[in-house]
Amino acid sequence: MQSKTKFISFLSIFIIWQALAILINSDVFPTAINVFRSLYEHTFHGELLEHLAITLYRVLIAFSVAMIIGVFFGILMGIYKKVDSFFDTLLVIGLNIPALVTIIICYIWFGLTDFALLLAVIINKVPMVIVTIREGARAMDKKYIQIAQIYNISKMQRIKQIYLPQIYPYLMASARTGLSLIWKIVLVVELLGRSSGMGFQLSMFFQFFDITSILAYSTAFIIVILIIESYILRPLEKKVNQWR
Numbered sequence: 001m002q003s004k005t006k007f008i009s010f011l012s013i014f015i016i017w018q019a020l021a022i023l024i025n026s027d028v029f030p031t032a033i034n035v036f037r038s039l040y041e042h043t044f045h046g047e048l049l050e051h052l053a054i055t056l057y058r059v060l061i062a063f064s065v066a067m068i069i070g071v072f073f074g075i076l077m078g079i080y081k082k083v084d085s086f087f088d089t090l091l092v093i094g095l096n097i098p099a100l101v102t103i104i105i106c107y108i109w110f111g112l113t114d115f116a117l118l119l120a121v122i123i124n125k126v127p128m129v130i131v132t133i134r135e136g137a138r139a140m141d142k143k144y145i146q147i148a149q150i151y152n153i154s155k156m157q158r159i160k161q162i163y164l165p166q167i168y169p170y171l172m173a174s175a176r177t178g179l180s181l182i183w184k185i186v187l188v189v190e191l192l193g194r195s196s197g198m199g200f201q202l203s204m205f206f207q208f209f210d211i212t213s214i215l216a217y218s219t220a221f222i223i224v225i226l227i228i229e230s231y232i233l234r235p236l237e238k239k240v241n242q243w244r
Helices: 002-024 032-045 048-079 079-097 099-109 114-138 141-151 155-193 198-207 212-240
Strands: none
Touching: 002 032, 032 048, 032 155, 032 212, 048 079, 048 155, 048 198, 048 212, 079 114, 099 114, 114 155, 141 155, 155 198, 155 212, 198 212
16 A cells, blocks of 8 residues: 555656646756656666765765764763763864865865765764764663663663663664765765765766766666665664664
8 A cells, every 4th residue: 555655746747747848848957857867878888886885885974974973972962961061062062063174075085085085974974973873872761771770680681671762763863964974965066076976976966967977877866765765764763663
């Protein structure tokens, strides 16, 4: 039933898009059929898969590192007030520094390298993870923690059986927002200073005003994100929430 609903939703978008493109009849608003035809050509006769793999590799690394750092400091800041007070100002600064500024500074300091790209993305994402996880740590039921102290449960068992289960909803929310934000930033960073990846290709298409190819590449990435959401994040969310 759910798959059928999704198919109807996709078909509706496709039909509306196609109808509007025919009605507007402009070179800057290609039809859905032309975009999917371009997607097919770039996929099987072009370099789309190569650049897509490069971008996804960068997204995976940046996402993993940002989540590890963010979860670690988020839990610490949520549990210990002194740690929260110490890092709070730095966190506020990190949340409000424009992504573009971070990208430019990293490229100037470390050159037009993948290290600079990943560092810029991680710096932009970590504060958001920390804020979400910190709120989850603050919302934990103190009774479970007190019981763990009474029975002298080890710190590792507390983390596995008390802290993490209560933080899972916040962790999944952070993962979802993080994934959507990171791939956008990665595209911008690739566009500004790399010679490979989806962002680089989009900049090339922009120079030639090839809106059809731009939409084709964007559609490819949207499809990948929908697959990750449907077959990785949602099943994982159901599994980690079974304890409830």
